[in-house]
Amino acid sequence: MGALNPVAAKRIFQDVWICMRCNAKNRSNHSKPPAKCRKCNSRKLRLRKKGKKKSA
Numbered sequence: 001m002g003a004l005n006p007v008a009a010k011r012i013f014q015d016v017w018i019c020m021r022c023n024a025k026n027r028s029n030h031s032k033p034p035a036k037c038r039k040c041n042s043r044k045l046r047l048r049k050k051g052k053k054k055s056a
């Protein structure tokens with residue numbers, strides 16, 4: 001177990017939505033985006049995309 005499985009990594013990044021207001025991560029089910037942020041109830045969510053590894 002060294003490198004991350006590409007399939008698993010893809011799934012992880014695909015199912016995470018970022019709130020554009022408070023930057024909270026919202027996990028979603030497969031092909032079912034969250035209606036709103038679980039923290040601030042904002043509906044402005046963007047899908048997290050796999051990019052640079054250091055995304056704090």
Ligand SMILES: [Zn+2]
Binds near residue numbers: 021024
């Ligand atoms: Zn939020």
